[in-house]
Amino acid sequence: MTQWAIEATALTRRFGELAAVSSLDLQVPSGSIYGFLGPNGSGKTTAIRMLTGLLKPSDGHVSVLGLSLPQEAEALKRQIGYMTQRFSLYEDLTVWENLQFVARIYSLGFREARKRIQQLLSTYGLEALARQRAGSMSGGQRQRLALAAATLHNPSLLFLDEPTSAVDPQNRRDFWEQLFDLCDRGTTILVSTHYMDEAERCHRLAILDSGQKRADGPPEVLMATMGARVVELEAPDLRQLKQDLLGLPEVVSAAQLGARLRVLVDDRVERPQQWLAGLPQARMATSLEAVRPSLEDVFVTCTGAAREGQ
Numbered sequence: 001m002t003q004w005a006i007e008a009t010a011l012t013r014r015f016g017e018l019a020a021v022s023s024l025d026l027q028v029p030s031g032s033i034y035g036f037l038g039p040n041g042s043g044k045t046t047a048i049r050m051l052t053g054l055l056k057p058s059d060g061h062v063s064v065l066g067l068s069l070p071q072e073a074e075a076l077k078r079q080i081g082y083m084t085q086r087f088s089l090y091e092d093l094t095v096w097e098n099l100q101f102v103a104r105i106y107s108l109g110f111r112e113a114r115k116r117i118q119q120l121l122s123t124y125g126l127e128a129l130a131r132q133r134a135g136s137m138s139g140g141q142r143q144r145l146a147l148a149a150a151t152l153h154n155p156s157l158l159f160l161d162e163p164t165s166a167v168d169p170q171n172r173r174d175f176w177e178q179l180f181d182l183c184d185r186g187t188t189i190l191v192s193t194h195y196m197d198e199a200e201r202c203h204r205l206a207i208l209d210s211g212q213k214r215a216d217g218p219p220e221v222l223m224a225t226m227g228a229r230v231v232e233l234e235a236p237d238l239r240q241l242k243q244d245l246l247g248l249p250e251v252v253s254a255a256q257l258g259a260r261l262r263v264l265v266d267d268r269v270e271r272p273q274q275w276l277a278g279l280p281q282a283r284m285a286t287s288l289e290a291v292r293p294s295l296e297d298v299f300v301t302c303t304g305a306a307r308e309g310q
């Protein structure tokens, strides 16, 4: 196995005037869970489609599992699994029939298919639903079926495009347990999401915005090196305080969270807590607390989202 499951250099896809993905450099380590974090329209699906060989890049080089794309896309197909954003199985077929259909696509023999399907039904808690039509299942059940279908042929690389957008928090947690199980068994996973908590579970991630990669690395490194520190304030008039603080060049962003104001202070300010406490704008503050950064803070600092949203 090569060190990198995916390597891309200057990967670009244009649709007319629009650069949906622009000069993307990427290295995804084998055996890890790698995240694409970005808002709607940031280019996550377009990048994934290029990395699966389904969409031709306008520019750049891509190698996936040692195969050059798009030239070797056909050879790649059997080695990857792809769970698309929308449920792409047959709603009129039962769970069993859907999996049988996928097994036929991968030319599994009758016995082999039956064994593998039974295995998958057990892994993904679908045994009792085997004879149920996919169209009548809940979001979480459909998602488990889609994951079973995407992994039926034991791919070494799995692409998941916003897999948890239609499921509740408990199902999301269970789903991530299943991803870690797959990863423990050696599968490399590339997963796109716009949920920050989900991105934080990845071993590494790339932050995408308007088709460009703004940052990449392990979540804890991104949080430690984002160039700002976080202080939460409590005060009587948070809306006014927010406006006042945003006028200061040292303040990267300020966002209200319930009764608190979360302030990102440029890390050139040595003691952000004391600095804020000494500002006349913050004289009414009743509490000031330094807190751990989140990926949302990283996102705000590297995309400039906070200032645009003022």
Ligand SMILES: Nc1ncnc2c1ncn2[C@@H]1O[C@H](COP(=O)(O)OP(=O)(O)OP(=O)(O)O)[C@@H](O)[C@H]1O
Pocket: 015, 018, 020, 038, 039, 040, 041, 042, 043, 044, 045, 046, 047, 085
């Ligand atoms: N086939 C296409 N033709 C024209 N424009 C496209 C096409 N596919 C995507 N785009 C545009 O490219 C940009 C990136 O879209 P993409 O679907 O890759 O983003 P995304 O991050 O996956 O968004 P979402 O979270 O909404 O799925 C968008 O502006 C989109 O409208």
